[in-house]
Amino acid sequence: MKHQKITINLKNEILSGKYEYEKKLPSEHELAIKYETTRITIRKSLKTLIAQGYLYSKLKSGYYVNKKEIIDSYNRINAHSLNKLFPNDQVINKVINFEIKKASLFLQNKFELNDQSLIIFASRIRYLNKKVYIVENTYMPYELFPDITKETFEVSVYKYIESKDYILDKNIKRVGASLIPEDILIYMPELENEPVLFVENQGYFKNGKCFEYTHSYHINQDFTQIVSYW
Numbered sequence: 001m002k003h004q005k006i007t008i009n010l011k012n013e014i015l016s017g018k019y020e021y022e023k024k025l026p027s028e029h030e031l032a033i034k035y036e037t038t039r040i041t042i043r044k045s046l047k048t049l050i051a052q053g054y055l056y057s058k059l060k061s062g063y064y065v066n067k068k069e070i071i072d073s074y075n076r077i078n079a080h081s082l083n084k085l086f087p088n089d090q091v092i093n094k095v096i097n098f099e100i101k102k103a104s105l106f107l108q109n110k111f112e113l114n115d116q117s118l119i120i121f122a123s124r125i126r127y128l129n130k131k132v133y134i135v136e137n138t139y140m141p142y143e144l145f146p147d148i149t150k151e152t153f154e155v156s157v158y159k160y161i162e163s164k165d166y167i168l169d170k171n172i173k174r175v176g177a178s179l180i181p182e183d184i185l186i187y188m189p190e191l192e193n194e195p196v197l198f199v200e201n202q203g204y205f206k207n208g209k210c211f212e213y214t215h216s217y218h219i220n221q222d223f224t225q226i227v228s229y230w
Contacts, residue, residue, distance in 0.1 A: 136216035
């Protein structure tokens with residue numbers, strides 16, 4: 001069994017309660033026997049689950065299931081769709097800026113573009129039950145999404161991407177704390193000088209191509225369990 005399937009299976013067993021929160025997981029050897037695979041394959045799955053916040057490891061002890069609140073926090077940070085995360089709540093996306101412009105040197109390097117390439121820039125405020133939940137700035141290569149519109153960001157960017165038959169692979173994130181920048185602060189002046197959770201995200205296709213760079217500010221959320229300062 002490939003490590004991706006094992007990862008999904010272990011995740012479901014954690015969420016179903018088979019492996020209890022804050023309890024030790026079976027050893028790599030035991031899991032290798034269960035899934036009829038090698039310890040190397042099992043180790044890949046366990047490392048993936050650590051990166052996703054489901055597990056943590058103790059030196060010379062093994063792997064443990066994280067606290068429920070920490071797993072929930074990671075899921076909120078990594079969720080592509082607030083509608084899926086909160087199906088019974090009201091989610092509204094307000095686009096405050098949308099433009100197509102020349103890529104900066106930073107974005108040229110990020111997306112492997114030339115100095116004449118264009119990028120899509122969108123800034124939006126995401127409301128959950130009429131409260132600001134996330135403020136995010138997203139950059140995407142224009143050559144990949146030439147027909148994307150402001151309305152796309154008002155509905156669902158990931159539904160749009162999936163409709164193009166691109167195969168999504170992974171997101172690489174950095175999590176920390178930051179003050180809200182001035183261009184966004186004008187929409188919520190009450191948060192001046194108030195540090196909030198900051199997430200920097202890079203999205204990749206299966207072919208290794210980076211298709212998205214986003215930095216977001218998470219408001220009215222408590223992620224103190226997992227915030228790391230760099």
